[in-house]
Amino acid sequence: MARRVAYENPWLTVWHDDVIRPDGAPGIYGIVHFVNRAIGVLAIDDRDRVLLVGQYRYPLDEYSWEIPEGGGGPDESALDAARRELVEETGFRAGTWRELGGAALSNSVTDELAIFFVATDLQDGAASPEGTEELQTRWVPFGEALEMTFDGRIADALSILAIQREALARRA
Numbered sequence: 789m790a791r792r793v794a795y796e797n798p799w800l801t802v803w804h805d806d807v808i809r810p811d812g813a814p815g816i817y818g819i820v821h822f823v824n825r826a827i828g829v830l831a832i833d834d835r836d837r838v839l840l841v842g843q844y845r846y847p848l849d850e851y852s853w854e855i856p857e858g859g860g861g862p863d864e865s866a867l868d869a870a871r872r873e874l875v876e877e878t879g880f881r882a883g884t885w886r887e888l889g890g891a892a893l894s895n896s897v898t899d900e901l902a903i904f905f906v907a908t909d910l911q912d913g914a915a916s917p918e919g920t921e922e923l924q925t926r927w928v929p930f931g932e933a934l935e936m937t938f939d940g941r942i943a944d945a946l947s948i949l950a951i952q953r954e955a956l957a958r959r960a
Contacts, residue, residue, distance in 0.1 A: 799823055799859070820898040824859030827869040828904035828946040830888060830954055831856060831880060838933040838951065839910075840942075841877050842924040853926065853936070854944035855904075855951070866903040874907055876916050878925050883909030889953050893945055904950040930954075 795802040801821045809815040831839040838855070845852045856877040860869025867885060874880055886906045893900045915923070928936070934955050936942040942951070 794818070818897065820900070822859075822898065822900045824861050825866060825869070826857065826893060826900055826902035826946055827860040827866060827873055828855050828857040828902060828950050829870050829874045829882075829907050830904065830950040831874060831878065831882065831907045831910060832930065832954075833908075833910050833927065836930045837927040838930055839878055839880065840926045840928060840933065840947075842926060843922065852944055853942055854947040857904075857944075857946050860903070867905070870903075870905045870907070875913065877923055879913040879915035880907075880910045881913060882907030883911070888950055888957070891946075891949055902946050902949070904946060904953075906950075906954060 789808070790806040792804050793801055794804040800823065803819045803821060805817040805819065807815050807817050833839070840853045841856050842851060842853050844850070856874050858869070858873040858876070860866050860873075864872075867887075870885070871882070874882060884907070886908075888904050888906050890901065890903045893902050915925075930951075933942070933951050937948045937951050942948060
């Protein structure tokens with residue numbers, strides 16, 4: 789196998805690998821390597837409402853409702869990254885945190901790993917989004933958020949995973 793960098797920026801690297809396929813023939817494989825882990829926060833208030841963040845997503849050229857999420861650097865714990873992302877995007881701080889799960893988000897072409905949490909006992913504060921973000925927030929009942937994962941109003945994979953995993957945990 790031979791690997792070369794096809795593209796690189798501060799957040800990701802695209803590798804071009806020359807490989808031998810399972811059938812023995814030469815082939816190529818492109819891999820998107822992420823510097824950071826994906827971090828998601830399912831923030832639920834004392835009325836069992838989910839805090840969603842709305843923003844325009846450039847790659848799909850559409851607006852998206854999703855849980856607060858972002859990247860956690862290699863030298864930052866997943867929980868610290870989750871706390872930071874929740875405050876940055878929404879202004880909320882949580883008194884109680886529970887790790888909900890992890891996932892490989894698109895393992896056929898990326899090595900991106902995600903960790904997601906449930907945050908409760910919320911206290912409001914001032915958001916401080918990054919300059920690249922123009923965000924809106926919205927509270928929806930947990931049942932409606934779950935329904936949104938099935939009818940396409942929430943299409944973000946990390947949001948779907950977190951909301952549906954929490955729904956399954958509640959049934960267990």
